[in-house]
Structure formats: C-alpha cells, structure tokens
Amino acid sequence: MTNKIIDWMHPNPLFVHPEDPLKRVLHILLENNRTEIAVVEEQKWKGIIKLQDVIQKDSSGKGISLFVRNCDRVASADLLIDKLQDIPTYIVNDEGELIGEITAKELFHYHTEITKQLKQKDEMLSLYEMVFDTAYEGLTVVDDKGIIRLFNEAYSRYVNVPTEEAIGKDAALIIENTRLPVVLKTGVPERSQAHRLQGQNLVVHRIPIWKDNKVIAAAGILVYEGVSEIYQVIDQMEELDKGKHSKLKKDQPYKKNLLTRFEDLLGDSPCFTKTKKIARKASQSKAPVLITGESGVGKEQVAKAIHNESPLTNGRFISVNCAAIPEALLESELFGYSSGAFTGAEKGGKPGKIELAHRGTLFLDEIGDMPLTMQAKILRVIQEKSVERVGSNHQSNIDFRLITATNKDIKQMVLDGTFREDLYYRLYVIPIHIPPLRERAEDIPIIVSHKIAELNNEYGDEKTIDQLVVQWMYTQPWKGNIRELINFLERLYVLAENQHMTLENIPDLDDRQRLTSYNFLTNKKASESLSGEEEKERIKETLEHVNGNKTKAAKLLGISRATLYNKISRYTLE
Structure with a gap:
C-alpha cells in the first residue's frame, strides 16, 4: 500500500441530509460516539454539523439545514496521509462528492502499519549489514566521485586498513591498482578480472550501478584468491560434468575452453534469460529445435551451446548454411555422393553433412531458404533415420540431433505454400526465439565489456570506453543486432587514436550529429x-x-x- 489517503480512508463515511430532523442526527452522533458528522445533499458535500449545535437547538422535527457549518478539513484522495493536520478529515472527489473520511481510527491504523514497516526495514537493514560484513568476499561500494561509502571486514583484511578509516576516503588511496574510477567513467562492468592486491593475485568483479540512465556508484567484489580456488572450482565443475569433454587438470596451465556454453551467451535481461532457460532445458533432450530471430542475434551460438551441454556433446556439431550453398550443390553437400556419381566426383565418394553429424548435432541455418524439393528429402531423412548418398542405392542408418534456424516467418511461409507444412511440424518441437538487441538494451554494457576485454587481449592494449558512448548505444536501433554491435565496437576500437574511446571516435557520426548526441546525453537536469x-x-x-x-x-x-x-x-x- 502507498501512503496516499485513498489507501487508508474509510470508504463508507457517516453522513446526514439537510432535511434530516435534529432528533435523528442526535441519535446518530451519540450512537457512534461522534462530536460532528458530514452533511451531504444529492451526493454532494455541503459541510458538517456539530453535536453541540444539535444539543442547544430544539430537537423537534425541524431539519438541520440552518445549522450546517463550513469545514476546511477536506482533502483529495491523492493527498499523502502524513500531510493531514487535523481529524476527522473528509475526502471529496473532483465532482464534490463525499467518498471517504479519515478518523482517529484510520490514522491509528496507518501509524501502526508504518511503525511495523519501519521495524521490518530496520531488521532488514541490520540483516544486510550483517551479510555485508560477514561475507567471505571483499565488498566495497564507491559513490560517483570515487569515495568509499561501504567497506566490509573482508576487504579491510585484504588491504590492512580498518573499515572506519577507509570509509569517506578516495578509493585510489586505499585500494592498490583500483580500476573502480575507470568503471565509474565508462559505465561498463569488468567481471572476472585478474587483479594484484597487496602482493596477492585475485579475481575481481567491478560493477557500475546505474540509476536514471547515469552511473551513481560502483561496487568492487574480490571473488577468488590466486589460482588455487579457481582450480578447486574447475575440479568441482569437472565432477559435475563427469564423462563429458572437460580435460583440464590441476597440473595443466589454464587454457580457454573454446566450446560455446550457456554462460558464454552474454546477457541478463529478462527476455534473454527466458531464452537461455528454454535452451538449457532443450539441451537435455534430443528433440528437434527451431531457433528463430532476426539476423545477427546469435542463433548459431545458441545452437552450439545446446549441443555442448547435451548428451551428444562428444559428437560433432555440423553446421550448414542453406542460403549460402547453390541449389544445384545443396543435395550432394547434405547427402554426400558415391564414387562416379557425376563427372569430377572424388574416387570412393564423399560423406555428406548428414552422415558427418551421426551421433552428433546437425545445424541447418537459414532453413527458410531451403528449396521445396530439398525440404521433401530432409523430411524423409528425419522420418526414416537413414540417408542415401547421391548416385547410390545403399541406405545408411543415422542418429543425430537436428537444430534449425531462420530469420523468416516460417508460419507465414507455410500459409504461402513456400515451406512444407509437414516438415514445419517436424521441426517445430522445441521453438526458441532470440529477442533482438533493441528489446534487451540493458545487455549492452556486458556485451561491450566482454568485447573490449577481448580486443584488449588481442591487440595487447588497455583501451576503455566512455560512459556517454554506452549511453549513446542505448538510443540506437541495432538492426544488425549483436553482430552489428560487435563490428561497431571493433571499428571504434581500431580507429580510436586515444586510450579512452569517446563520442569523438564514432566514425559514423558527422560533426552535427556528434554535437547533438553530446548535448543530449550530457543534459542531466532533473x-x-x-x-x-x-x-x-x-x-x-x-x-x-x-x-x-x-x-x-x-x-x-x-x-x-x-x-x-x-x-x-x-x-x-x-
């Protein structure tokens, strides 16, 4: 509930009419232990009549119209209850109708509830403080000026500075090699970064805190100490992943796992989290999956993640772009061919992509561009679980997981007769839709962070990006989605002459657009x-x-x- 009057008022107030006899009014006042009562005529608020007036007057059959008083204790339902000066207060709407009242009873109820809520908030705040201070991870929060506002005991132990001494100081004076000021400047999170503090190697997170489209603070979290904890976690993950591809051991140097996993699909927005949740469930089965989404949203990456988390992860992931292969070559590419099937055929023949996907996953990208004649043949493979090479009469049994993807409206294509209905229903077992970037703009900072870290690693540099550029990205349509954003970031990175990338470095903006963007984004007037x-x-x-x-x-x-x-x-x- 809010603290507006409408949420606390008594919606059925006592009232009398001007023509009511004094005797009846007196009876109502005494029966309800009231010293005054509202007067209403034709549903409109007229004023009040007080008990003392009724007692002093002749209580015969006369009406009360002559004794109605004006009253300034009238309020709108949208007024905040804590703004009330006196009670009772009568609540009147824009049409002048009496719709409620606030008496001592309602006010007492309000204050009781507020007291209860304050107590709960105090208890919750106490719990937050306890969790913050007893957490094993070092935690700190700085304001937008880089001044430490929160600093827990664990962080205090790492830097050997008492919490009381650290709070109120510039983070750069307390935390060695801190990059929190950089995160405040860029607005881009830096997750799972290597950091050396007091001679110790750590893994840290640096997270910007956004509010009203600007960075108001940043949080620093010390996650792992050195590499021993990381190896412990890897061992635990291997235990969970027993029997799968993971081969990393304690005595081996760390190598980047090139397999795409769900944690590599960047984004925590509600719509993309829902997509990943469905994909995770799909990965645990062998049912066909149809991935839809605009060009550039990352359909193949989702398909790879499904394969790599599936029971077929030890098998191959075979990808075929149906739109990139000429129709005349598509059949031999998919089904393979036998020796002598056509002029120029390799001796001994060649297996097709479908055979290569045996005990693995076949990914048919741009399935909407597949010719109708080929659709019929693919349908037969799905139904019969066997494949016949071009120029051969031999059927080979196959077992594979089929994932398809398209940026087209397959349902409409079925209605238009350009896509087989029977094949559509074979593919449409687990549908997964990937939302466009414009519908999950809140994922932009994490994508930017990941890509810049990747580019810094590739080029051996340490470039950063300005917060205004990230804000500018929020305003763009990104019709090419993730692919366009990634390409834009690489272009910006390569062409930027300074270490800090700003609006000045955006190559696609002319001077007028750049000035307009700058003026717009720097207008912070509340x-x-x-x-x-x-x-x-x-x-x-x-x-x-x-x-x-x-x-x-x-x-x-x-x-x-x-x-x-x-x-x-x-x-x-x-």
Missing part, C-alpha cells in the same frame, strides 16, 4: 526541477532523438512508459 515548458521541450527533444521510440525515450528520461504517455497526453505531443 525532471522534477524543470518547469512545465522545459519538461515539454525535454520530452519532445528526447522523442525526436530516438525517432519516436517511447520505450527508449522513457529509459533516457528516467521515467516509466506509463508516466511518459501521461506527459505526452498532457503536453499534446502526439
């Missing part, structure tokens, strides 16, 4: 301090900047979509 006309212009400017996309506009303005729609309506901006 909405509550704007006048009506200023707010109207701010909303109008934001909508123009994002080409009318209200979701993006609301995010940049730091308000909800519902609030934005209300303000658009109020300022007639449609």
Whole structure:
C-alpha cells in the first residue's frame, strides 16, 4: 500500500441530509460516539454539523439545514496521509462528492502499519549489514566521485586498513591498482578480472550501478584468491560434468575452453534469460529445435551451446548454411555422393553433412531458404533415420540431433505454400526465439565489456570506453543486432587514436550529429526541477532523438512508459 489517503480512508463515511430532523442526527452522533458528522445533499458535500449545535437547538422535527457549518478539513484522495493536520478529515472527489473520511481510527491504523514497516526495514537493514560484513568476499561500494561509502571486514583484511578509516576516503588511496574510477567513467562492468592486491593475485568483479540512465556508484567484489580456488572450482565443475569433454587438470596451465556454453551467451535481461532457460532445458533432450530471430542475434551460438551441454556433446556439431550453398550443390553437400556419381566426383565418394553429424548435432541455418524439393528429402531423412548418398542405392542408418534456424516467418511461409507444412511440424518441437538487441538494451554494457576485454587481449592494449558512448548505444536501433554491435565496437576500437574511446571516435557520426548526441546525453537536469515548458521541450527533444521510440525515450528520461504517455497526453505531443 502507498501512503496516499485513498489507501487508508474509510470508504463508507457517516453522513446526514439537510432535511434530516435534529432528533435523528442526535441519535446518530451519540450512537457512534461522534462530536460532528458530514452533511451531504444529492451526493454532494455541503459541510458538517456539530453535536453541540444539535444539543442547544430544539430537537423537534425541524431539519438541520440552518445549522450546517463550513469545514476546511477536506482533502483529495491523492493527498499523502502524513500531510493531514487535523481529524476527522473528509475526502471529496473532483465532482464534490463525499467518498471517504479519515478518523482517529484510520490514522491509528496507518501509524501502526508504518511503525511495523519501519521495524521490518530496520531488521532488514541490520540483516544486510550483517551479510555485508560477514561475507567471505571483499565488498566495497564507491559513490560517483570515487569515495568509499561501504567497506566490509573482508576487504579491510585484504588491504590492512580498518573499515572506519577507509570509509569517506578516495578509493585510489586505499585500494592498490583500483580500476573502480575507470568503471565509474565508462559505465561498463569488468567481471572476472585478474587483479594484484597487496602482493596477492585475485579475481575481481567491478560493477557500475546505474540509476536514471547515469552511473551513481560502483561496487568492487574480490571473488577468488590466486589460482588455487579457481582450480578447486574447475575440479568441482569437472565432477559435475563427469564423462563429458572437460580435460583440464590441476597440473595443466589454464587454457580457454573454446566450446560455446550457456554462460558464454552474454546477457541478463529478462527476455534473454527466458531464452537461455528454454535452451538449457532443450539441451537435455534430443528433440528437434527451431531457433528463430532476426539476423545477427546469435542463433548459431545458441545452437552450439545446446549441443555442448547435451548428451551428444562428444559428437560433432555440423553446421550448414542453406542460403549460402547453390541449389544445384545443396543435395550432394547434405547427402554426400558415391564414387562416379557425376563427372569430377572424388574416387570412393564423399560423406555428406548428414552422415558427418551421426551421433552428433546437425545445424541447418537459414532453413527458410531451403528449396521445396530439398525440404521433401530432409523430411524423409528425419522420418526414416537413414540417408542415401547421391548416385547410390545403399541406405545408411543415422542418429543425430537436428537444430534449425531462420530469420523468416516460417508460419507465414507455410500459409504461402513456400515451406512444407509437414516438415514445419517436424521441426517445430522445441521453438526458441532470440529477442533482438533493441528489446534487451540493458545487455549492452556486458556485451561491450566482454568485447573490449577481448580486443584488449588481442591487440595487447588497455583501451576503455566512455560512459556517454554506452549511453549513446542505448538510443540506437541495432538492426544488425549483436553482430552489428560487435563490428561497431571493433571499428571504434581500431580507429580510436586515444586510450579512452569517446563520442569523438564514432566514425559514423558527422560533426552535427556528434554535437547533438553530446548535448543530449550530457543534459542531466532533473525532471522534477524543470518547469512545465522545459519538461515539454525535454520530452519532445528526447522523442525526436530516438525517432519516436517511447520505450527508449522513457529509459533516457528516467521515467516509466506509463508516466511518459501521461506527459505526452498532457503536453499534446502526439
């Protein structure tokens, strides 16, 4: 519940009418132990009548209209209850109708509930403090100026500085080699990074804290001490993963696992988390999977993750792009051919992609581009679990997991007659849709962080990216999705002359666009301090900047979509 009057008022207030006799009014007042009562005429609020007036007057059959008093204890239902000065207070709507009242009883109920909530919050705060201070990991939080505001006992032990002494100090003076100021500047998280502190090698997270489209703080977390804990975790993971491909041992140097896993699919947004959850479940079966999504969203990466987490992980992952192979060659590519099947055929023949996927996974990308004649042959393979090479009469039994992907509307293609309905239902067993990047823009910082770390490693550099560039990325449509973002980041990285990449380094912006973006993104004036006309212009400017996309506009303005729609309506901006 909120602290608005409407949530606490008594919705059925006592009232009388002007024509009611004094005797009846007196009876109601005494029966309810009241010293005054509201007067209503034709559902409209008129005022009050007090007990003392009723007692002093003749209590015969006369009405009370002559004794009605004005009362300033009237409030709107949207008013905050803690703003009330006196009770009882009568609640009247915009039409002048009495809709409720706040008496001592309602006020007591409110204060009792507030006291209860404050107690719960104090208990929860105490619990948070306890968890923060007793956590094994070193935890610290700095404000937007880099000043330490929270510093737990574990971190205190690492740096050998008392918590009381660290709080209020610049993080750079307390934490050796800290990069928290960099994270504050860039707004990009740095997860699982190697860090040397007090002569000890650690693995750390540095996480920016965003609010109202700006970084207001950053958290530093010490995750692992040296490599021994990492190897312990690897051993535990191997135990869980027993019988699968993992071969890393304690006495081996760490090598990057090149297999794509679900943890490599970057993004924690609700819609993408849902996609990964379905994909994880799909990986535990051998049922066909149909992955849909726009070009560049990472359909093949999801397919690889499903294969690598599946019971068929020891088998091959065979990928075929149906749109990239000419129709005349597609059959021999998929089914293979026998010796002498056609001029130029290899002696002894050649197995096709389907045979190569035996006891593994066959991934048919762009299945929507497969010709109808080939669709019929693929359907037969799925049904009969066997394959026949071109130019041969021999059937070979096969067992594989089929994953298909497309950026087209297969359902509509079925209706249009360009895709076989029977094949569609064979493929459409576990559908997985990957949302476009514009629907999960909150995943941009983690993707940026990962790619820049990758580029720094590749080029042996330590470049960083400005927070304004990340904010600018939120406003872009990214029609090419992850692929476009990754390509953009590499272009930005290579062309940037300085170590810190800013809006100035974005190659696709001309001077006018760059200036507009800079002015827009650096306008930090809080909405509550704007006048009506200023707010109207701010909303109008934001909508123009994002080409009318209200979701993006609301995010940049730091308000909800519902609030934005209300303000658009109020300022007639449609």
